[in-house]
Amino acid sequence: MTDVTPETTEEPVAPRMRTIKSFVMRAGRMTEGQQRGLEQGWPRFGLSPQQPLDFAQAFGRDAARTFEIGFGMGHSTLEMAAAAPEQDFVGVEVHKPGVGALLSGLLARNLDNVRVYSCDALEVLRDCIADGSLDRVLLFFPDPWHKSRHHKRRIVQPAFAELVRQKLKPGGVLHMATDWQPYAEHMLEVLNQAPGYRNLAEDGGYVPRPEERPVTKFERRGERLGHGVWDLKFQRVD
Template sequence: MTQTLDNLPVSESSEDLKKRPIRSFVIRAGRMTEGQQRGLEQGWPRFGLELESGPLNFEQTFGRQAPRTFEIGFGMGHSTLEMAAAAPDIDFIGVEVHKPGVGALLNGALTQGLTNLRVYSCDALDVLRQCVADASLDRVLLFFPDPWHKSRHHKRRIVQPAFAELVRQKLKPGGVLHMATDWEPYAEYMLEVMSVAPGYRNLAEDGRYVPRPEERPVTKFERRGERLGHGVWDLKFQRCA
């Protein structure tokens, strides 16, 4: 999440603002609970990764060779913790800019004694570009990204042709990009972008959406949405060899 224009330092010129990349998120302030603060203080030295450290050596970082899942924007980390706990044979790299969410995930990892989880707190696209080797990921997860409802904000949506190409480069042949959204117009938009993205195959039998995969945890927001009659759409696109 980035600063809004209202929060930018006044010393920046209009020319500097024009050079700023369009981000798919906005940084929002949030209070830290004691548990979240504990997660940052005690968990970051064990699980935290820095963008400035450059290319990531997965075997050295995790101390083993294992399938790798990269999650973009894990929110408060509930689903990430559940997935990591349920699949100890898989290594998870989560990226989130919201500090309370990072703290919550780290606190959960400490509490549950997880060892197959590492965390970045920065822009996930920067991590993919600067730290992740090509053809090194088995899965990329993008669950419930901001849909940016208004037409004038669609340029901020993370799912764009350039995003599809970047993820394709980082996936192994046969690797899967799994996306989910509770906003049907965004699901349709995702499907439109991914259906014409080179080097992918839609894993849905009907060429549209897959049934909710068992490995994706159901969030409390999803349960609430179901009670209100809202739907959730899952998309899985596999990198072609």
């Protein structure tokens, strides 16, 4: 008797591609203030990545919208939000101590123009942010992934440039900054080749540090040591 394998009409399931993360989840001890910030601030400022973001509902108004990728401990976010109360800011950070620190700062300063995600910023951009809805996207001092074998982990890649372009309004700006010159050169190369952007630097290179980007304590220390910082601004043109 011959065994016959029944035919099936089901399509083979393709293996799920592994997404290369541009960050590493670090275990960090939270201070009491950071923990308190999470507990008290998250219900007011926290956002869920499970649904599209309705800016008008989240902020109760229609204003210029800034999306910040990887706000660290939130110092720059607090300074920018306090200096521009007429604007709305959405910050994304994966590390809980930083999220707690920002939430604590928002409560202490009584700021209401910031909302926060605690997850992968690229997933938020892709799944939660409507196309053509952002005035600015900020990427300040991302991990440069110095070693050549790790360059594939750098967040600034052609696919990143295209995703950001889709989410920016026409005329919206991607502002990046780094203190690692090889990464600055990489950023410049990627964005100069990306369609739909215009470099706002007069010479086609880097812009002077914009006044709206706060100077961090690490940047001040780097300046004392002779380290450089490179700012890049690219505007969506279509």
